[in-house]
Amino acid sequence: AQSVTQLDSQVPVFEEAPVELRCNYSSSVSVYLFWYVQYPNQGLQLLLKYLSGSTLVESINGFEAEFNKSQTSFHLRKPSVHISDTAEYFCAVKMGSSNTGKLIFGQGTTLQVKP
């Protein structure tokens, strides 16, 4: 069965430091990859996605993620974090063969940015 693993449940980091949130998936078929963010008391919001083409994708607020097919990974990075980036981050996949487009989520990583 397809699965998504986020290797770190919590990542504490100081403001303006770089951060990487790791995500690995298991699938033998083509996938679409997503990162969602959940701020406290808010719903899930799409941060960025990989569908095809360039393996490096970027968000409008400075995050980027790189699709690595050989390592089945889609790690999320930001070179300098802000206090406002404190949130729960979820990696998710859709199977390219899916008829429904359902998302399979990882367990989530809590990013805690300290001043």
Added chain:
Amino acid sequence: DTGVSQDPRHKITKRGQNVTFRCDPISEHNRLYWYRQTLGQGPEFLTYFQNEAQLEKSRLLSDRFSAERPKGSFSTLEIQRTEQGDSAMYLCASSPTGLISNEQFFGPGTRLTVL
């Protein structure tokens, strides 16, 4: 606001009672999804509607759970004879017709507490 809305936002009930949640998707989105998120975990897929047709149900959706989307617009999720293990956040998402890779837009969720 034209996003996905869910009602109620919070529900506290006693074990054995029935509860019903409502989801209003973004207008003209024909795909609708229900997910369940327990504490410290990522969302898990429950069921999928394309217009009014329920096309996929997860094994997580026991016989006590039923979902409907009678006119292809709003959807309801009912849980009968609630159990403490049903305590979770229930999320609804919608996406437009077309590509499976299309983004899913999430509502704020309904938090269920079963006493």
